[in-house]
Amino acid sequence: MTARSRPYPAGQPRFARDRAATSWYDRCTTMNVFNQFREKIQAALQDLAGRQGWPDGLPFDRVTVEPPRDPSHGDIATNAAMLLAKPVGSNPRAIAGPLAEALAALPEVAAAEVAGPGFINLRLAPDVWRAEVSAILATSTAYGNSTLGAGRRVNVEYVSANPTGPLHAAHARGAVFGDALASLLEKAGHAVTREYYINDAGAQVETLARSAHLRYREALGEDIGAIPEGHYPGEYLKEVGQAIAASDGDKWVGRPETEWLEVFRSRAVELMVADIKRDLLDMGIRFDTFSSERALVEVGAVQRALDTLEQRGLVYTGVLEPPKGKVPEDWEPRPQLLFKASEFGDDVDRPLKKSDGSWTYFANDIAYHLDKFLRGSPELIDVLGADHGGYVKRMKAAVTAITGGEGSLDVKLCQLVHLFDGGKPVRMSKRAGTFVTLRDVIDAVGPDVVRFIMLTRRNDQTLDFDYQKVREQSRDNPVFYVQYAHARATSVIRHAGEALPGRDLSDAALAKVPLASLTDPDELGLIKVLAGWPRLVESAAEAHEPHRVAFYLGEVAAAFHGLWNKGKEEARLRFILADDAETTLARLALVRATATVIASGLAVIGVQPVEELRE
């Protein structure tokens, strides 16, 4: 598990569809098994409505088609009868009966029955499922691609760490989450911009400049002693000091700060950003756009954004109430420039200018979000640390206000990562300079492990990351479990090459193999899990929840390993049967389909599927 991960290739089909007033289902043109049957059910309902004289305007678009939780209920369940009972003026069972009858007549349907409060459970003909195996092999890792996004542009901003030092372990989560979300949205048919916001305008980068100047003097041989309070102590700044010393010599020694601050700020930021980019690249994360806060301010974007708000009457000068509870010691009532955030759902109005007359971070951020919108993305997503929770309402309010309601913002908050080493917590202190860098983590376990593990929890749950555990080769380690399934599948194909010499075992060939011998419930069960991939892509993309991909891959792996284990007990169920080439080929098609779906899912997460797992 060492190879570089790569982002999912772009190039999904893009459709310009009107999304207004259409349901989730109807925005989606992709024909996975469930969407196909939804159309068939709707057609049957139209037909039934005509024959039974139902009223017009029935909510057929609210009909859902989904796999039942309990597999013994069948393959597909629909709520149509329960949903229509009221508007039709009948009871669910009276509707369900004829509908089930109509559906049972379809060649793809093996059985249809009414159950529970009025569900219709469909059991599909095995050939419907078998055809899905061929479809997977024919589409390869593009299987699961959807047109749900209809080519709509989405801007995903993530990481955006301050350029005042190297990325540390905590940044890994937002980095992986954002990147996987971006890939997921691409797979679901969106046009995605991956963006990093460089906070190079505040007081922090001036501290960085001063700290770099100290290191610069140190590099020229001066004894600077202990790093004074108010400076960054990190060793990483020595390189910056040395670089400037090498290029500029001693020209900035003994000069007033006003002369060198600007130079040191931009040089230091430049070097820090280069560092950050390199770390990210080593995790396979690359951005389309790096936006500079300073540049935005310098071209007057902040002023322009606030002018826009002012024209809409959303800016005024006023005095804020002191915050309840913990009041800052130096609090004093003061008139300041405020944005009417409270008109857009925020609790209070928010300041736009600091006491020294410069813009607040929030003011700059308004301009920045407007900039993202004006560059063509009506849908904005910010991936932030959970400590920014208090910032969400005001930023959403600002986006609504500044875009005149045409832009939308979703903020995904990532909770903390707790590092452990063999069960012992790894203590980190920024002040003492003992924080663990992202580089440390990558060097220790590799990018693929970092990426996968970061998605084994919902983004809003804290996550434990144990150096030892994530490298274990056991069932407990989800990275291993999924990778092993893929490696195992590859191994089967390798063995099959020996058992069936001269046979074409390429995916293209396997896609055309007859599959009628796939009859075991566990074989069909595995196919059903695989056939759920397109549906999962769509729901995970819609919810902006890439962790679902990681959990889904665990299910695929479990179903595959289960089948494998069954072959241990019953030799007839092994993938390779020396005396039965046809069954073997059908099973190899299933094995390759499994590997393909795993690879397709890992591509979203940005993890390279491995061919074998030998150490």
Add this chain to the structure above:
RNA sequence: GUCCUCGUAGCUCAGCAGGAUAGAGCACCAGAUUCCUAAUCUGGGGGUCGCAGGUUCGAAUCCUGCCGGGGACGCCA
């Protein structure tokens, strides 16, 4: 004090666009195990989905209020 977020099995966590008897792994208990790739496998017990209301044919899921953990709360970013 206000806002955000989480609360599901002993533990760690899933739970899909609201669906039927709420799931997985670990741990625990009972069995199997010279196996196509080795990093075991099969079965079993375990739950007032924090509490109380509401919406709905139907709620772990949506809404409101409490309780508990975490986070945030002008001039940090």
